[in-house]
Amino acid sequence: MDKENLDQIVWKGDPTGIFFVKSAYMSLSNQPSGYTDDVFNLLWQAKATPKALITTWRILLDRLPTSNNLIKRGMMGISPNKVWKGMWVTIVRCIWEQRNLVVFKQGVSDAEEIFHSAQLSSWLRLKHRMFKVSREAV
Structure with missing residues (x-):
């Protein structure tokens, strides 16, 4: 069988067609990549406890379990x-x-x-x- 007739799996979340966790995260977060990259790079570089970082991350993604978010889900x-x-x-x-x-x-x-x-x-x-x-x- 020649290369032209082989099936191929292509990840549409990345221009290279290769799956990366970062590209899956970007697809799921529905944010333009520049915005998310800048904000989250700053966040993860902050010197804070993991709980504080995760809480802030959830706030930025609007994923805190507030009444409104729980009702939406x-x-x-x-x-x-x-x-x-x-x-x-x-x-x-x-x-x-x-x-x-x-x-x-x-x-x-x-x-x-x-x-x-x-x-x-x-x-x-x-x-x-x-x-x-x-x-x-x-």
């Missing part, structure tokens, strides 16, 4: 108060399950296991809720 179907209450209920349930493991199956009480179980259960519940809310918005 269909993620405000749950009030923070309900989330905290739901997490508390989940933790109580995980403590109860751990207690039953100890009492009925001669298990060992493990606070870290309770924490991880509650964390996973809460995350799965929120994920399910966010998926449901975003589907309802469509």
Whole structure:
């Protein structure tokens, strides 16, 4: 097979046709490259904590989880108060399950296991809720 008939993968996000993370970032940020390059080069050169740099970066990209941004992304179907209450209920349930493991199956009480179980259960519940809310918005 000659070179003219070979299939080729071309990345349209870069004039060379080669994929670079920077070109993907530029495509996703939807900013003219000169603007983004200048601002972000200055930002990443600043002497600040990573948290401060990331917060500033998110502000510049309008990606802070403000009420408006969360609403735009269909993620405000749950009030923070309900989330905290739901997490508390989940933790109580995980403590109860751990207690039953100890009492009925001669298990060992493990606070870290309770924490991880509650964390996973809460995350799965929120994920399910966010998926449901975003589907309802469509």
